[in-house]
Amino acid sequence: MKKTSIVSWVSIFLLLSIGLLSAGIAPPEEGGVLPEITLPAPEVPTHQNYLGITKNKKTFRIPEIKAEVVLIEIFSMYCPYCQKDAPVVNELYNKIAQDEKLKNKIKLIGIGAGNSPFEVDFFQKTYGVNFPLFPDAEFSIHKMLGEVRTPYFIGVKIKKDGTYSIFYSKRGAIENASKFLNLILSKAGY
Amino acid sequence: MKKYSKIFFAIFVLFFVSSSAFGLSDAFKKNVYDPGQLKPIDSKLIVKVGEKAPDFTLPSLSGEKISLSQFEGKKNVVISFVPAAWTPVCSDQWPGYNLAKVIFEKNGAVLLGITVDNIPTLYAWTNQMGNLWFPVLSDFWPHGKVSGMFGVLRSDGVAERALFIIDKKGVLRYAHVSDINKRPDLKDLATELEKLNKN
Numbered sequence: 001m002k003k004t005s006i007v008s009w010v011s012i013f014l015l016l017s018i019g020l021l022s023a024g025i026a027p028p029e030e031g032g033v034l035p036e037i038t039l040p041a042p043e044v045p046t047h048q049n050y051l052g053i054t055k056n057k058k059t060f061r062i063p064e065i066k067a068e069v070v071l072i073e074i075f076s077m078y079c080p081y082c083q084k085d086a087p088v089v090n091e092l093y094n095k096i097a098q099d100e101k102l103k104n105k106i107k108l109i110g111i112g113a114g115n116s117p118f119e120v121d122f123f124q125k126t127y128g129v130n131f132p133l134f135p136d137a138e139f140s141i142h143k144m145l146g147e148v149r150t151p152y153f154i155g156v157k158i159k160k161d162g163t164y165s166i167f168y169s170k171r172g173a174i175e176n177a178s179k180f181l182n183l184i185l186s187k188a189g190y
Numbered sequence: 191m192k193k194y195s196k197i198f199f200a201i202f203v204l205f206f207v208s209s210s211a212f213g214l215s216d217a218f219k220k221n222v223y224d225p226g227q228l229k230p231i232d233s234k235l236i237v238k239v240g241e242k243a244p245d246f247t248l249p250s251l252s253g254e255k256i257s258l259s260q261f262e263g264k265k266n267v268v269i270s271f272v273p274a275a276w277t278p279v280c281s282d283q284w285p286g287y288n289l290a291k292v293i294f295e296k297n298g299a300v301l302l303g304i305t306v307d308n309i310p311t312l313y314a315w316t317n318q319m320g321n322l323w324f325p326v327l328s329d330f331w332p333h334g335k336v337s338g339m340f341g342v343l344r345s346d347g348v349a350e351r352a353l354f355i356i357d358k359k360g361v362l363r364y365a366h367v368s369d370i371n372k373r374p375d376l377k378d379l380a381t382e383l384e385k386l387n388k389n
Contacts, residue, residue: 079215
């Protein structure tokens with residue numbers, strides 16, 4: 001085979017690969033498995049206790065969180081809908097935290113798509129967010145999650161044997177904390 | 191083989207930089223146009239830090255005309271040039287500044303947002319961001335005149351993604367032209383604004 005035709009075939013292969021890959025990773029599906037997300041261990045002791053992640057750990061994975069259900073919000077401090085929804089998400093957190101039956105079962109975390117540590121910290125302080133928020137400055141986690149629009153909520157159920165699956169995956173603000181909590185409880189099988 | 195290596199390089203670049211993860215707020219739905227990866231910087235700064243910033247007057251969304259000189263002796267001024275309405279990074283940047291009002295206020299600064307878009311376009315676009323607390327100015331006509339005065343008008347007629355800080359004496363204290371494809375970290379602007387009070 002001539003050198004030119006080898007180059008042509010390799011080019012065609014690469015272009016086809018681009019076509020397939022640029023179609024993108026699909027957003028997480030209900031019933032599916034969450035991609036392997038590794039987050040830095042929180043520095044704040046209250047957040048370490050909340051997630052049950054010991055301070056000597058540098059990183060952790062979602063199923064290591066001490067909970068039966070983890071709600072992940074993909075947000076951005078630059079997203080107007082995320083800003084508007086922040087007080088409602090806080091209300092959701094408070095409802096869970098004040099419920100003796102739920103507070104140890106359901107935990108919330110936020111991942112700031114394209115947000116630097118400073119920007120996540122600014123969002124956290126501005127809205128008085130009590131659950132841990134993590135920066136994803138280079139969109140690396142966001143890409144693993146199919147570059148979803150923000151805000152986006154993913155509910156993950158962790159079984160006792162450590163296996164975990166997605167039971168909720170949806171774009172958009174939650175708008176009503178009580179309704180959303182009831183929906184999550186129902187979908188998680190409570 | 192040299193010419194083939196160029197083809198592979200182009201494919202490599204396309205592969206890794208083809209998608210934009212900015213402008214993903216649900217507020218904009220699918221109305222954001224992605225121009226793809228652009229030349230990071232395509233102009234040369236004319237203004238110099240330490241020198242008086244050029245005065246200008248531009249129409250704002252409210253209908254009021256705003257001049258840089260009207261803030262002299264009263265407020266520090268941050269100018270945020272962004273390239274174009276309805277594009278990914280620009281659609282993110284100002285909603286962040288909208289949230290960060292306190293950073294500007296505590297440093298005695300006002301913010302002026304400028305693009306080369308016309309007023310109706312800016313009106314429709316910024317409506318998706320909520321109520322912006324800062325004036326949005328149109329450098330549409332004469333096209334890009336003010337962007338050109340600062341040296342941030344690109345060869346395709348849009349402005350760079352650039353931030354300028356002008357102190358109360360009208361002197362330029364900070365000038366930063368970002369890679370047009372990326373949003374500048376808010377931390378840098380906050381740090382530069384705090385410096386104004388220390389000097």
